[in-house]
Amino acid sequence: MARATDKELLAAIARRDNFAGREFFLRHRQGAFRVAYRLLGNEADALDVVEDAFVKIMKAAAGFRGEASVRTWFYRIVTNTALDARRRRSRFVALETADEDAPGLKEILPSREESPPAAALRKETAQKIREAVALLGEKHRTVFVLVVVEGLSYRETAGVLGISPGTVMSRLFYARKYLQESLRKYVETDSE
Amino acid sequence: MWRRIVSDCEKFERAISAFVDGRLDDRKARELEAHLAGCPACRATLEAWRLAAEAAREVPSVDGKRWEEIWQRIEKRSAEAEAALRPSTPVATSLWRAVWKGAAVTALAASILLAVYFLMQGNGAAGPPASTGDRFEVVSIEVEAPDYDVFVMAPEEGELPVIWLERGA
Secondary structure, three states, X not given: OOOXXXXXXXXXXXXXXXXXXXXXXXXXXXXXXXXXXXXXOOHHHHHHHHHHHHHHHHHHHHHOOOOXXXXXXXXXXXXXXXXXXXXXXXXXXXXXXXXXXXXOOHHHOOOOOOOOOHHHHHHHHHHHHHHHHHHOOHHHHHHHHHXXXXXXXXXXXXXXXXXXXXXXXXHHXXXXXXXXXXXXXXXXXXXX | OHHHHHHHHHHHHHHHHHHHOOOOOHHHHHHHHHHHHOOHHHHHHHHHHHHHHXXXXXXXXXXXXXXXXXXXXXXXXXXXXXXXXXXXXXXXXXHHHHHOOOHHHHHHHHHHHHHHHHHHHHOOOOOOOOOOOOOOOOEEEOOOOOOEEEEEEOOOOOOOOEEEEEEOO
């Protein structure tokens, strides 16, 4: 028996088919969680966002007209829910940079004098990257998460965020440049 | 000479970004590979961006029980939201407001009234039911009113038939 497409599942959800709702949740919960987790940096908050986003999806399924792909529509709901949650939570304000266009990585850059043990280097590097992603400005972080973490195309990401593909590429490039700064010591050590 | 080399690397940085995403065409990819072969700085950039992608994709695993709890809450909240939007007992006053909302709907209500009249005639009644105490079942009629169901009910003796529109599922 052919597997229902996401579009067919949404149509079934609109008819109050709970099995379709459950199937859609099983298919996409992990993607929603990855996006929410990387945007919020906290597991409990990310799971709350997943729940809120799927409640919205169940409600909005009847309104899905197919102008955008299901993937774009889905990630738009998840991303907006996560960003709204993030803005509401004051504890994240301290991590925000004054200028959203300028990712604030200086705070977490490893100093040149540090010399981490070689055995812990990779683990520490990964941790530094995650901290750096959390400190990217909202616009850059969102693009980075959708393209790099979720594998959306530039065009899909543009559709999710309502910006042009060129802006997606530009934000992604500068996000990477800032992340690279946080890794400079580690990567140069590796490549020498 | 130094300035030209820096310019080349800057040019290739954007290509590296697209390369990491798997979105660089073959010709540009070959150009990039040729550049990478002789440029340790750009190789380091490529490595850094690959590391960043790998690290960012790692998220904690959530166990099945927790996912199930979340789904149960989603189902519950969705059902509550739906129930809140659809009152189980229509209230005549608010329904009449719906009937009179807009000319198209008004015309529709008039045609349904007519239908009720003929229905009653067919039952042997002239005008509203007299002393029979008969009442019509609630019926749903398909009409050209997107998103609305139309319900018609002939109530107790001496009362006017009731028509209401309700936003459907």
